[in-house]
Amino acid sequence: MFKLLKIEGRARRGQFSCAHGGVVQTPVFMNVGTQAAIKGGVSAFDLREVNCQIELSNTYHLHLRPGDGLIRQMGGLHKFMGWDGPILTDSGGFQVFSLAPLRRIKEEGVYFSSHVDGRKIFMGPEESMQIQSNLGSDIAMAFDECVENPATYEYAKASCERTLRWLERCKREHERLNALPGTINSGQLLFGINQGATFEDLRIWHMEQIAKLDCDGYAIGGLAVGEPTQVMYSIIDAVEPHMPREKPRYLMGVGTPSNIIEAVARGVDFFDCVMPSRNGRHGKLFTWEGTVNILNAKYATDGRPISESCGCPVCKRFSRSYLRHLFKAEETLALRLAVLHNLYFYNELTAKIREALDEGHFQEFRVEYSEKLANRV
């Protein structure tokens, strides 16, 4: 399942096998396709083009539309979206945070008012597991509560205790579903999620508890939700020693290129983030020299590619001038090209991190790029 190949400091180079699509090389960035599509007009065959190893979709969103029953009927998520590589499904726990005005949390689970049509939806650990089973993803995430920052100690404590109880229920239900004859998701793995807001003692206590449940991997959730970056790093520093060494670690929803390098340096293996796709749609393009805001007037007659050092299909062919024109003219091609470039960059970023680890010079890599990538070009 997970094999550690090499360790440099706390940084880990590994391999992870999934039911679909073979082996994932880690550290890895998972490309986010919430509704079984990468926003900006990027499809499953484009994901191959940008060297995506593993795709991420969302339980809550696919349950609402088109419905997980429908996807199961259509042969499962892989077939439905035309992606034969590994898929991780997020549990809906993030929607407990992002759709806060539309939900009520109870011990049994969360009552949502659908943001699509207002209808009442209940999602608890069992429901989330059932939906992810129907979707047939390779990795299911436990149903958790992503707590907003800042949170009070009392709230964070009560919440992560409840998230622990939810994980116990997730585990039980996941095992039950996996054992059902004719299940679509045979071999589906389950990752537990660490919570505890910005309180180190809660984080550590929670991590120790969930580690006992012997999940297939462990995620750190509830970070990059408003706290300063240094706080995020210190939480990872505090939690990481308590994470099972031989299991993959996943830092959910993170982050900027330098966040990823810094988290790898702290022992994280998996990442996902909306940033390459969302910022791409908004004209912010990532390069090895820093970020390019392609909307800026200075690029109007710039005949260079987004980045001279990028080998992506967009940079091979199109100029900054053309990209900027497409954005200004509101051509949807602008979004597509920008997202393709950014995903290629993120996938290349983790590829370079792996290469540096393989060759034993990750620390040099980290020093060279952690700062540089935060520049503006």
Next chain:
RNA sequence: GGGGGAAUUCCAGAGCGGUCAAAUGGGGCAGACUGUAAAUCUGUUGUCACUGACUUCGGUGGUUCGAAUCCACCUUCCCCCA
């Protein structure tokens, strides 16, 4: 030929005597975005010696303490009737 209407800051378009450097859109310029309610949101957009001053609302000349707003003429455009 006769009658009527309109000209506003990059564009469209409010304003109809002081609270107007002038609403609102659009465009321009810049910023934000971290398990996606986001092709979204925010700021800014006359000039400068910028908590103040100066020049602007087709042109010229008036009325008034005060005019984008009222009057006269001029210029241009639009509509209707011949």
